[in-house]
Amino acid sequence: MFAVTRNARDGRKRARLFSRTGASVLRIIFSLLITFLGLLLVTFLIGRILPIDPVLAAVGDHASEAVYQRVKEEMGLNLPLWKQFFLYISNIFQGDFGRSVLTSNPVLDDIKRVFPATLELATLATIIGVSLGIPAGVFAAINKGKWPDHIVRILGLAGHSMPIFWLGLMGLLVFYMKLGWVAGPGRLDSFYLDFIEPTTGLMLVDTLIEGDMDLFWNAVSHIILPASILAYFSLAYIARMTRSFMLEQLSQEYILTARVKGISEHRIIWRHALGNVMVPLITVIALSYASLLEGSVLTEIIFAWPGLGLYITNSLLNADMNAVLGGTVVVGAVFIGVNMLSDVLYRVLDPRARR
Amino acid sequence: MNSHTTTVKPGLMQWLTSDTPQSRFQAKCGRTWLGWLKLTENKLAMIGLSIVMGLILVTIFAPLLAPYDPLAADLANRIQPPGAEHWFGTDQLGRDILSRLIYGAQYTLLIVGLVAITAAPVGLLVGTAAGFFGGWVDAVLMRVTDIFLAFPKLILALAFVSALGPGIENAILAIAITAWPPYARIARAETITVRKSDYIDAARLQGVSNRGLIIGHIMPMCVSSLVVRVTLDMAGMILIAAGLGFLGLGAQPPMPEWGAMVSDGRQFLLDQWWVSTVPGIAIFVVSLGFNLLGDGLRDVLDPRGGD
């Protein structure tokens, strides 16, 4: 029961929900649909009980009462609740998520714009987290009970205990304000904002496509701090999981056999044991990636990072419900998608799981 | 009577460490005692425990410990650096940061405590019901659980707080709403493993009602794994609460909630860094304390988990 830590346990359960072995594809789709509808309904209801007048965001405080009433009607807010929800759902099935009041763009366009920012940050953070977390975990497992193990453990626990908004502020204070090693909030220096056409929406890729190395390095200097901070959190988690998986493997008989056979310790650890650990680790990594993709609201706020988390939060605080609902659908889809993917990978790679 | 009290110590020790417990209760106490002994061997867990105890003591003795009134504004002494008069300096309204930290401890404790005692029972109830009855009850309850799991925690909490209005009570409620689904899943899993067991059948044959079975026989079986899980989650709750406070949706001014204090200090970050830094360290230390303790507890209660 407790062989893996809570997060991975949850994650596997969360993942398997949607693809239980033996369940038919239809059943999976049906349960997905129900989850989605439920997600939308809950979000929708939250939007309706917000003590914020959604018309206010559209017309402002000084509009005349006549304009106010007209816009309220246009937004469909005088219809009964069930009708509003029904209308909303039927529009979604036609691919129309409505317009955001705040940006006056179709919600889908907004999401296409903000999601790459989150994607870029999450991907880089995961890359850093994985490339440092796995070696750290292996190192701790080899040195179980010695000081490297303790250091990894303490660093890991510290990662779970650090308020991310505070770490972000401190990072900005030290590395941007005092030392000047990295650039400040935002994805690019203000002046460069104009010079980049979003092709993929990923700043690091777009700048390379345009072949402008100045811009590329500028983008790097902006993303590196928030990505490192997010990476620390996934690193802490991945290192810890790697360690416990590795310990499990190292106590297996085949390792003993290998040692007896005289295979080098190095090879045993990095090839055999780690090779077997990679399978369960994929779930762990996928989970941490999924949680980053949901948009780290606080990090995005601190670093003025125009991503999904910031978008949903801003919309929520302005009762811009189309935007909130659209964002929630995307987050839900990402979450479910990554989980399913990791589950599929898990079953493809691990023969034992194919039972 | 007297002779009893004088011998209670060795007697108690013997009773606890007895190899042949006379009752279930004695066996349970014995296991707890051994667990405690093992926990005390874990230095990190002991550090964690002392941090948590420290938090509780600071909460209780706040009025004695705090050198100033945490709410008394003194505009003439705004954002003073740390010094002899104000150890951690003063904030934007001239309030003593140390005193605010000390009084702020109670909010942290309150949030963690209240979330634990609201979310865990809800999760327990949903999980045991789903596991016990199975069929459509299970399907419906678990689907609802999934819906809540699919939300990003902070955004869900944020949405609820905006809906209910900012404030510490609503923040607690919102965190509880995001916290129960995992507990429901744990409770359900445990229930499924025990519901077919012989003693449940025996109880059913004795005519115990479904409700009686759930409350009297199944729930107690789920409690220990829930307790570990809740302790481990406490650090996370503190961080979410601080995050809400930071966003202005948690405890409201002038309450000295730590997350809100970090947020207040943001605007002076460059020149008066201590205003933000000090409460941030407090959040970190306390949440580290809960993590260390939870980690140690897991080692004790589940030997495979830690190592």
Next chain:
Amino acid sequence: MRKLIAGLVMGTALVTTSMAAMAETPKNALVMAFAIDDIITLDPAQIFEFSGAEYAGNTYDRLIGFDNDDVSKMYGVIATSWDVSEDGKTFTFKIRDGIKFASGNDLTAEDAAFSLQRVILLDQSPAFILGQFGFTPENVKDKIRATDSSTLVMEVDKPYAPSFVLYCLTAGVGAVIDKEEVLAHEKDGDLGHEWLTTNYAGSGPFALNKWTAGESLSLTANEDYWDGAPAMKRVIIRNVKEAASQQLLLQKGDIDIARNLEADQIASIESNPDVKFLSKGKGALWYLGLSQKNDYLSKPEVREALKYLVDYDGIAKTILAGRAQIHQAFLPEGFLGAYNENPYSLDVEKAKSILADAGLGDGFSVTMDTRNTTAIMAMAQSIQATWAQAGINLEIIPGDGKQTLTKYRARQHDIYIGRWGPDYQDPHTNASTFAWNPDNADDATAKPLAWRNAWNPGAMTAETDAATLERDDKKRAAMYLDLQKKVLESGPFVIMFQETEIASMRKNVNNFVLGPSFDNNYYRFITKD
């Protein structure tokens, strides 16, 4: 120009080889940090937000404008001259020759007529500014028309004070847009509204380059601007909400101008030799709205006592520190007829005796809905402290901006602490909200501030209406002076401060112009050393 920095980040030992950072911005471009996330549209017929107004003010020309330093002096922009008929109901404007829109189309009286008609036809939030002169979607095409390519005629329904009509035309709704261009993008008879929401069709000194909602807004200079091309070829406005971040960007030289620094940031960079400040009194007022639905607040004595219980000086000096001046009448300084005396100051003893006379010597409890921003919260806490001295227990109910406003608009507050900005430069804009309330019922069709606070101003409603018809500016000013004094004495408003805008900029930035409202903040004269 460029410095190379090596980044060693967060102990990850990840060394990025070289990262270039701009040390300063180019000489012919302006980079500004400004909280522009309130912009929800770029259509001048709909723009009603501060930063949106500033955008329109720099990209669209209006018929007429006023002198930022003496608003009583009006001058022609697109109009070269104007006449008012004998009966005061017909306004005739001569349109300047040779102005071209960004599209290359010529600007004619037809464009001007279309622009004004369009405001009424679209009926968006600011439409009432023109609508109050009797224009309706049905009659506007007859009432506002081009008689030839250089003559615009406008017929109002009553003999209003000419200054009233003219001031309203200086507001954002007076922007002249490119009829041909806009109609080319018309969809379902929307007069190009959907398109113009995110696009541009004007003739101003700057043209829109790109707007990314919530992120940035960039403008390019109009090289053919009739009154001279701006020196800044490009203006990039980056949405930065945090005052502290703006301060940093400014200090680092990443931006030229920071627009939203608060008292503490300003204090912190005051001694920085690379930075200077520009300030200008704005029209926005800080006030407390006292709901007359509350039994305590509806007592005249309580309203009076509360006006003696605000530490005006203390708040202005410490919390607002240069960002506001004490002002207690409903017309901001600079407006026609503004009353600039401030009769109230903190006097706890006096307030106590007034309360005691009203039988409230033991005090009472009320709540105040308060937006949770630094400045407002600090003001609220100061007020809480001084009221406590008179035995009044003030409970602060904090909330997000839109949330407190929703409650206020629904008349569910006791006290609301807020900020009110005038909609146009004529005194009627504030008189019609502070001193005018024709129907105090819950389901009224007009909901001015007086209504929100459930206050019936009695005869003042009629006096406010009468003032719009007084064609002698001197007499008109006197009427407003009288109204202000009456509201000051008996009204449910504790007006405290008039806002001052402070722009913080790098030393090498010259000639940025701040006006009394956001649509008169001009970039076109800016030069950089």
